[in-house]
Amino acid sequence: MNGAHSLIKTLADAGIEVCFSNPGTSEMHFVAALDAEPRLRAVLTLFEGVATGAADGYARMAGKPAATLLHLGCGLGNGLANLHNARKGKVPVLNIVGDHATFHVPFDAQLQSDIETVARNVSPGFVRTSASTEALCRDAVEAIAAARGLPGQVATLILPADVSWGEGGMPCPPPAPPAPQAADDATVEAIARAIRGGGKTAFLLGGQALREPALLAAARIAAQCDTHLFCEVFPTRLERGAGLPTPERIAYLAELAGVQLAGIDHLVLVDAKSPVSFFAYPGKPSDLVPEGCTVHTLATPAQDAAASLDKLAAALGAAQAAPALQPAMRPARPRGRLTAAKVCKAVGHLLPERAILIDEAITSGLLLGTMTAGCPRHDLLTLTGGAIGQALPNAVGAAIACPDRPVLALVGDGSAMYTPQALWTMARERLDVTAIVFNNASYSVLNVELERVGADAAPGPKARSQLALRDPVLDFCRLAQGMGVHAARADTAEAFCKALEYALANPGPHLIEAVVPEALGGAKRRLLPWLLRTLPSLPPPLRRALKRRIAP
Amino acid sequence: MNGAHSLIKTLADAGIEVCFSNPGTSEMHFVAALDAEPRLRAVLTLFEGVATGAADGYARMAGKPAATLLHLGCGLGNGLANLHNARKGKVPVLNIVGDHATFHVPFDAQLQSDIETVARNVSPGFVRTSASTEALCRDAVEAIAAARGLPGQVATLILPADVSWGEGGMPCPPPAPPAPQAADDATVEAIARAIRGGGKTAFLLGGQALREPALLAAARIAAQCDTHLFCEVFPTRLERGAGLPTPERIAYLAELAGVQLAGIDHLVLVDAKSPVSFFAYPGKPSDLVPEGCTVHTLATPAQDAAASLDKLAAALGAAQAAPALQPAMRPARPRGRLTAAKVCKAVGHLLPERAILIDEAITSGLLLGTMTAGCPRHDLLTLTGGAIGQALPNAVGAAIACPDRPVLALVGDGSAMYTPQALWTMARERLDVTAIVFNNASYSVLNVELERVGADAAPGPKARSQLALRDPVLDFCRLAQGMGVHAARADTAEAFCKALEYALANPGPHLIEAVVPEALGGAKRRLLPWLLRTLPSLPPPLRRALKRRIAP
Known part of the structure; x- marks a missing residue:
């Protein structure tokens, strides 16, 4: 049994069911071995950031790690941002990063680079280059144990091509599950x-x-x-x-x-x-x-x-106390010209039971929490590490972890453009995802931040152009259609509700492009610094009322 | 003068004219300072891999570095693959990577990560976190000297937000230009x-x-x-x-x-x-x-x-010898159903003078070298580090370095999907780029590699699906149009020639989607391993003839 076959058997024995992949030549033996193991599903992505973000979303919902399959240091680099989100969220992920054959490394060929160095950024707790086919499965079991450990983390196993293709692989039994203890x-x-x-x-x-x-x-x-x-x-x-x-x-x-x-x-x-x-x-x-x-x-x-x-x-004698529970309630159906707030309202109005809601709409999603608080029970996944480009890949993974649950990913236009390739994998795997892209033609949060950091009072045209997604404005419907995803555009609340109802009634994937003004545009943005300065000195009732309008 | 202003003045004084950017909050003071320096052009990208690949392509053609502006470790990670290509190509690039304020680092906020660790993968020769506003411009000059050094390299200057916003910045004069020596x-x-x-x-x-x-x-x-x-x-x-x-x-x-x-x-x-x-x-x-x-x-x-x-x-007494020079010649105009070879032939038939040709068409571009050898003088840029996703970003940079020269980027469908966001920057900056995407619905080179690495003789459906870009097939015209780029699809040589003539006659950007079968599909691929084994034992004339058909 070669290394690749023994590794895949070891993964499957340990309960790893999915591998999000973007392989290259050094991973070909792993790819060739996939068909021998029916318990491991391989999900191809067109970009490594999709693979790692999908593994993150999968593990958040499945409660156990998926594997990624990445191609050398560059592939890992492309996947780094979403691995960062997983690391900060303490989400278990097992990276399998192919490397050149051990004997090829000294020749410093084109793709040679220091993979371990990059890996340490996201998996400081476990980085190992497997040194031999014999050791591979033991290494894998240790990596899986580290990933599932207390707390969950990203573990990186580097797999040299000759360790993968060499004979003498010995599958290993799974590691013991972690057993966290209560506080003393x-x-x-x-x-x-x-x-x-x-x-x-x-x-x-x-x-x-x-x-x-x-x-x-x-x-x-x-x-x-x-x-x-x-x-x-x-x-x-x-x-x-x-x-x-x-x-x-x-x-x-x-x-x-x-x-x-x-x-x-x-x-x-x-x-x-x-x-x-x-x-x-x-x-x-x-x-x-x-x-x-x-x-x-x-x-x-x-x-x-x-x-x-x-x-x-x-x-505290509270074991039998009656907890305060959220009453059921939904906002009314929004009407009129579409705004980011009305998109959140529509989502609250229509959110189906057991939905998985992914929020990477940094300014446009400001009211999402308020609008969905009383919806039927659902899960909310957010941008744990602040590395944008998370929502669409997370949606891929969450939909694969929970195929019977609808996934809604709300994402800003800027964020969506980091990992748009996720749409293709949604189409290929026929995932029940509805991606809602807020198109406000702006890195809106940066307009806010530009004022908050106290940078030069009146930004000039060059500075402003760095924060604008205009000239040209992106057309997310065409982008989605180019990757085989059904798409609709809405600039009224009525059209948005109709598109969302259609998407929820028909298996996905779908993309809805919500054309909206900036949630914190114009006067609101100019008022924000004043408001933030003033807030602490307001009388408590007014402060609470304002807070509710702004806080998530 | 704050750090950002002094840094930008130092860059401009050193002849750095372009900054390819994808900024976040920690870079807002740098962004706000842009308008004060007319000598520095800021080119926004939607993804860091576009910024770094553009800086690579720019420096290859301009013969001097551009700056990148990236957002913390995750932004650098997203840019790593194309920085790897620059490193392997010995191309000078100056990364400016924003970081949290120095006093914020101990709090391990969401975006905190070890940036230097990641940077060492691509800029082993120069990584420095600037420690104070006073030291910033000296650090920058050393970074520029390192980037332009002998040989060129990627240099990474990490810029904490408080070093950027602090007062007391002191612009520094440019470093001496490098003076390489001849062999002794x-x-x-x-x-x-x-x-x-x-x-x-x-x-x-x-x-x-x-x-x-x-x-x-x-x-x-x-x-x-x-x-x-x-x-x-x-x-x-x-x-x-x-x-x-x-x-x-x-x-x-x-x-x-x-x-x-x-x-x-x-x-x-x-x-x-x-x-x-x-x-x-x-x-x-x-x-x-x-x-x-x-x-x-x-x-x-x-x-x-x-x-x-x-x-x-x-x-050797050869100073006055007459060198053998390439005679002018072009292939005929191709006809009939489009193939990858006919695309290369059409490019050879039509390549304008002083074109910049970027080749990331790994299998489909096999005949590009042969077909363009006798074309009017041009430059060829290739995939120096093997990290795919280079061609479209390189084209952005090359077109900005040489605004009076037509840029043609030939790229495979798989490769194009790593950094498709480059198309938006092409549209925004109105760059004269013609992107030719070979859509063969396959990671074609991996089909070849799967056989070459000697992996399991008959790949199963899971393995094959990892190498296929089908179900759905990508629609590159819609993708391009979604980012504001004019696009046309061709599946005959006639349609391709017409589209290319149109693109060359009208300022870009343009995308032409060339729908082609795999260059090494079917019988050719099955024959390849045999051919490669047999080639060394063939009689020299036959060997040379075959070699010419396969080698670039």
Whole structure:
């Protein structure tokens, strides 16, 4: 049995069912071995960023890693941005990166480069070049264990061509599944004491703490002890909708996040990082924890968030408390000229049960959270690492992980253009994805950021042109059709609703191009810096009301 | 003056005229400073691989670096593949990679990653994170010197946001231009002795040795001393056409290259690497130098190739020899059903004077070299590092470097899909580029490689589907139109010629989708392994005739 055959058997034995691939010559033995293993599905992508983003989306929904198959250092480079998102989201991914045969490396041929160096950026915890066919499957099992580890991570196994084609491969049994532990008694007791001690307490839930069991446990504590529940700014996977607790998502804008967190005395982290500003701004703090607030860690990402919250609930006598649950409600059907807010409203009006909602609409999606909060239960996947080009590939992976669930990916025009090739894989695999592209002809968030960073007051034409997606305006319908995806354009709310109803009623993929003005264009954008400065000094009721209009 | 302003002034003072950009928030001060410097043109791209590939193509034609502007580690990752091509081609590129503010780094925000680690893959010679606004311009000058150095390279300057927005920037004068030296007398004399000593001698010309002065010097030596001239397999920039010497390009297929190089006693490298196989194959050598052949280095990439060849010519008494020059000739106008060979023939039939020809048509472009050899003088840019997705971005850069010259980019369908976003920048900048996409609905070269690597004899349906770009077939006309580029489809030679004539007569950009069968499909592909095995044992005339049909 050659290395490739033994590796593929080892992957399948370990429960890896999908390989998102973009192979080259050094991966041909792996490709040739695919047909011998019916348990491993190979999904071809036209660009590595699609493969890695699909593996990320798959693992978020399947709860286990997929493999990627990439071609040397350049292929890994092309896949780096979405692997970064997976790393930041603690999502398990197993990269298999083909390399030249070991004896070919010293010749420094055209494609030779230092793959391990690149890999360390996204998989600092596990990078290994397999040295021999005999060692390959042991290496693979260690890589799988690392990927599925506590917490999940990106693991990179580099596969030299001769290790793949050599004989003597020995499949290995799968690694033991990870067994995360709950927080220890002392930690639970200390946090319980802090909560009982008074002061304003809030939980910041992230990672696994955003799934139903943990959410319910946290909501029981909140009901019993009058604490507040926050959700991290970019959740990997948030279970939400009617019947579930709705934690308040921390805002992307640090100024708003500061308002959200103001006055908290105890912040309890549950599988979440202490809140920091997404970017740095001149004269503004990066750390968003308010002064005087004590930060407690109930569960690290390596621990069992739900079990830890259950223990804390028991310690607080909240085990039987009735959690506050989101009532069912939907916004009305929008009408008139299309805006980004109306797209979010229409999605809220129509979102089907058990949908998977992927949000990479950085400014246009501002009201998505509000508009869908009371929809039927669904999952929300977001831009965990801030590396744009995630939504369309994530949708590929999520749809393959959950073939019986509708996937809606909302994405800005700028973001969509990083990985448009995902549309082709959606068409080829006949995935039930509806991609909604907000075409506002702008890197809209950068127009906001240009003002926030305090750069030169009046940007000139060259600066403005760097942020505009005009001249020419992109035509996403043609792009989608060029890749075999059904597409429709809408510039009224009526047309958008009709297109979305059609897409939801007929198996996908579909693309809807929503032609909208900038969500934070014109006066709103000019007002934003003033608003952000002013917000902290407003009376609390007004502050809350405004916050609800802006925060996710 | 803030850091960004001082940096941009320093770049412009050093003769950097173009910045290919894809900025984010951390680069906003750089963007805001653009309007203050009329000497620096900013060209927006929708994807970083377009920016880096454009910088590569620009520098190949302009003979000096452009800057890129990239957003943190993920932006650099997206640009890595085309930077790899630049590195392998010894092309000067100056990367400016924005980073979080220095004080923000410890907070490990969402976009935080180890940028230097990634950068080392493509710019091992110069990676620096500028530590202060005061030091920034000195760092930039060192980076520019490194990029333009001997030989050219990719230099990466990492620019933290606070170094960019901080006050106290001090523009620095440009670095001294590099002054490469000719080979020393002893080297020249030793090689002259070897050539005079008899045996079969050949020159392998690469890098700067493929430009007119060096080509002419080499051809004088060849005429005087009966030596052969080879060109490296993937030249960075080859000046060719009627009136210039035509060195024989080493074949991509190692088996063919072996035949080309067989029987050579002395191989003289001039700004070229000793020939090695592109990939490794089971049981086949990586080193293509025939046994018993002595390899001499006349000039390294750090030396002056033309001056070294002039010195050698003088030593050999060849300074006044008449070089063999390519006679003018063009193939006839092709007719009938379109094939890849007929596309190459049509290009040879119509190629305008002073064209820039970019070749990333890995199998479909097989006859491009033959068909254009006698065309009017032109430049040929090729896939120096083997990282696909180069042609369309290279075309952007070449067209900006040489606005008065027509650019033709020939690219396979698979390759085109790595960086299709380049089309939008072509439209926006109104570049005179004609992109010719060979749509054979296949990763055709991988079908060849699958057989060459000796993988399982009969690939199954899963393996075959990994190499097929079918179901759906891509529609490149719609893709181009979606990005504002005029497009036409051709499936006959007549339609292709008409489309090409239209494109050449009307300022671009244009895309022509050439619908063709695989160049090495069916019987040809099945015969290829046999042919490659058999070739060395054929009688020389037959071998030469066959070689001409297959080699580039």
